[in-house]
Amino acid sequence: MAALPPSVAGEAVALATPPRSAAEREWVTLLRRLVRRRTALFGAIVVLGVVLAAALAPLVAPFDPLEQDIGQRLKEPGWQDAQGRVHPLGTDHLGRDILSRIVFGARIALVVGLAAVLISGVLGMLIGLLAGYFGGRVDDFLMRLADIQLAFPFILLAIAVIGVLGPSLRNIIIVIGVSSWVVYARVVRGEVLSIREREYVQAAIALGSQHWRVLRHHVLPNTFTPWLVVATLDMARVIVIESALSFLGLGVQPPTPTWGGMLADGRVYLSTAWWLATFPGLAILITVLGINLFGDGLRDTLDPRLKV
Amino acid sequence: MKSYLRRRLWQSLLVLLGVSVVVFLILHLTGDPAALLLPPDATAEDIAKFRTAMGFDDPVAVQYLRFLKGAVRGDFGESLRHGEPAMGLVLERLPATFELAGAGLLIALGLAIPAGIVSAVRRNTSVDYVSTVVALLGQAMPTFWLGIMLILVFSVRLNWLPSSGRGGLEHLILPAITLGLFTTARITRLTRSGMLEVLGQDYVRTARAKGVAEPPVVWKHALKNASIPIVTIVGIELGTLLGGSVITETIFAWPGVGRLSVQAIFNRDYPVVQSAVFLLASTFVIVNFLVDVVYTYLDPRIRFR
Numbered sequence: 001m002a003a004l005p006p007s008v009a010g011e012a013v014a015l016a017t018p019p020r021s022a023a024e025r026e027w028v029t030l031l032r033r034l035v036r037r038r039t040a041l042f043g044a045i046v047v048l049g050v051v052l053a054a055a056l057a058p059l060v061a062p063f064d065p066l067e068q069d070i071g072q073r074l075k076e077p078g079w080q081d082a083q084g085r086v087h088p089l090g091t092d093h094l095g096r097d098i099l100s101r102i103v104f105g106a107r108i109a110l111v112v113g114l115a116a117v118l119i120s121g122v123l124g125m126l127i128g129l130l131a132g133y134f135g136g137r138v139d140d141f142l143m144r145l146a147d148i149q150l151a152f153p154f155i156l157l158a159i160a161v162i163g164v165l166g167p168s169l170r171n172i173i174i175v176i177g178v179s180s181w182v183v184y185a186r187v188v189r190g191e192v193l194s195i196r197e198r199e200y201v202q203a204a205i206a207l208g209s210q211h212w213r214v215l216r217h218h219v220l221p222n223t224f225t226p227w228l229v230v231a232t233l234d235m236a237r238v239i240v241i242e243s244a245l246s247f248l249g250l251g252v253q254p255p256t257p258t259w260g261g262m263l264a265d266g267r268v269y270l271s272t273a274w275w276l277a278t279f280p281g282l283a284i285l286i287t288v289l290g291i292n293l294f295g296d297g298l299r300d301t302l303d304p305r306l307k308v
Numbered sequence: 309m310k311s312y313l314r315r316r317l318w319q320s321l322l323v324l325l326g327v328s329v330v331v332f333l334i335l336h337l338t339g340d341p342a343a344l345l346l347p348p349d350a351t352a353e354d355i356a357k358f359r360t361a362m363g364f365d366d367p368v369a370v371q372y373l374r375f376l377k378g379a380v381r382g383d384f385g386e387s388l389r390h391g392e393p394a395m396g397l398v399l400e401r402l403p404a405t406f407e408l409a410g411a412g413l414l415i416a417l418g419l420a421i422p423a424g425i426v427s428a429v430r431r432n433t434s435v436d437y438v439s440t441v442v443a444l445l446g447q448a449m450p451t452f453w454l455g456i457m458l459i460l461v462f463s464v465r466l467n468w469l470p471s472s473g474r475g476g477l478e479h480l481i482l483p484a485i486t487l488g489l490f491t492t493a494r495i496t497r498l499t500r501s502g503m504l505e506v507l508g509q510d511y512v513r514t515a516r517a518k519g520v521a522e523p524p525v526v527w528k529h530a531l532k533n534a535s536i537p538i539v540t541i542v543g544i545e546l547g548t549l550l551g552g553s554v555i556t557e558t559i560f561a562w563p564g565v566g567r568l569s570v571q572a573i574f575n576r577d578y579p580v581v582q583s584a585v586f587l588l589a590s591t592f593v594i595v596n597f598l599v600d601v602v603y604t605y606l607d608p609r610i611r612f613r
Contacts, residue, residue, distance in 0.1 A: 144319065147326075148327060151326075151590075151593050152588075153547055153585075156554050160573060161337065163573035163581070164335070165337060165338065244451070248555070248558065249574075250573075270464055277460070278457070281450065281453030284453060285445070285449050288448040289444065
């Protein structure tokens with residue numbers, strides 16, 4: 001999306017200590033530019049909020065997310081129990097506090113998101129490096145693999161495989177991770193194609209450096225920036241997929257709270273208790289929006305040419 | 309151009325072959341397809357007998373070739389639940405899925421292209437901001453939640469539209485919007501950025517300078533050139549739509565391939581699952597090949613590659 005005009009608020013962000021090394025200065029410049037994009041800043045704050053809520057879930061959540069109380073099932077948002085404790089987002093069909101379940105659900109979403117993005121990111125980086133650096137038949141073969149991967153409707157393949165392997169946190173991470181590498185591979189490959197022709201790479205090859213050395217020291221570091229942008233934006237996609245799997249009953253199994261699982265429960269009570277399905281969905285929407293805005297800002301700051 | 313298309317056709321066939329390998333492997337993931345296909349209470353003796361009957365004791369390569377021989381004739385075995393040919397069951401449901409995906413795509417193109425153009429032409433006006441914010445929300449909204457919220461508002465509260473099943477146009481509206489929104493958002497952003505890029509080109513400035521009116525500049529000079537990436541993404545978005553149909557059909561009880569496959573997964577009816585995955589993946593490959601054919605007409609530069 002288009003960058004909004006640099007915000008005045010961004011200018012006011014002062015850094016306590018002056019940066020020392022050149023690398024540090026670079027990071028600070030980058031951070032400052034990110035902060036100036038209001039939408040990216042908003043995204044970063046949202047993401048930080050979700051991460052903190054997940055990390056500190058036992059402190060943040062007002063109730064035990066698993067504690068059932070049939071006596072106070074399906075209570076509307078803002079309901080106060082006999083001890084005067086408020087359920088800000090109401091209770092579900094088993095009398096569990098919805099806000100607490102959403103806070104704990106963020107843990108599953110983020111763990112799956114991070115782990116799957118790491119797996120697919122490393123896999124895609126490797127494949128992209130090999131395809132771009134060696135070219136020719138290696139490239140042809142790897143890019144056909146990418147076409148095959150892309151031919152499958154992702155969610156259908158994922159539920160088919162998880163249906164066979166059985167739903168568990170580990171299986172979900174592996175299935176999403178192993179089948180999401182294509183976008184990384186394509187972006188990294190594109191970068192490598194141009195880096196390979198640069199003089200310093202050609203010089204390294206001419207001097208007799210081994211392939212792996214050229215890849216590690218000269219090519220890999222230069223593909224990191226676009227990789228990071230793709231990884232950030234892909235995290236949003238993975239979170240939606242995790243919740244879709246949980247929604248279909250193929251995610252992390254109950255009673256562990258997941259956003260998708262809560263939505264599936266809430267769907268049954270749609271005509272009597274709207275809040276059951278509404279709030280977990282809002283949690284997904286806000287998280288994904290935050291990641292997307294942050295990722296867009298990161299792309300516009302780091303690598304505006306990148307089309308992802 | 310012929311050699312380009314011939315190469316693409318060859319590549320598409322290779323991809324279809326790869327698809328068949330993956331579909332074959334789904335059953336072999338746990339190492340023992342017999343245990344997957346039989347009910348959990350089957351005795352060891354039953355399993356052994358079944359394994360011999362189905363040829364699961366043969367080398368995997370032999371099994372794959374047998375599978376491939378069936379697959380090219382559309383034979384994926386019989387549904388374990390219905391006792392009918394699995395592919396037949398899936399094909400029966402295909403028109404419903406195409407209807408839904410087509411309607412979703414139609415909504416997406418009908419909304420996104422005008423929105424993207426207006427956004428680009430009236431850049432940084434309130435129209436642009438509204439369309440950008442809607443597109444951002446649309447990309448962040450999970451399909452299943454959108455579907456549920458639409459049911460909540462239009463079926464449960466207002467009682468205007470049915471929440472499930474397939475029938476007249478009124479049945480199609482909510483699922484098509486649900487399925488199409490993500491694609492709408494994506495194409496809106498793409499059209500906007502594509503138009504902005506083209507509107508800054510020299511030939512657009514030339515057209516304006518020689519006195520061409522604004523509407524033909526936008527529609528003829530700019531849109532025609534901005535349409536190339538849009539055609540490409542339509543092919544790719546079809547994958548999103550076919551995949552999204554799995555969720556959307558489940559929510560709206562739409563009798564298509566997606567819902568059938570989710571039910572089949574829970575019934576452990578793997579021949580049906582394999583047929584559905586294979587059919588949808590092949591559809592995607594074929595459509596993208598056709599997109600490439602269209603593409604060579606739109607962008608003559610490709611013909612000379």
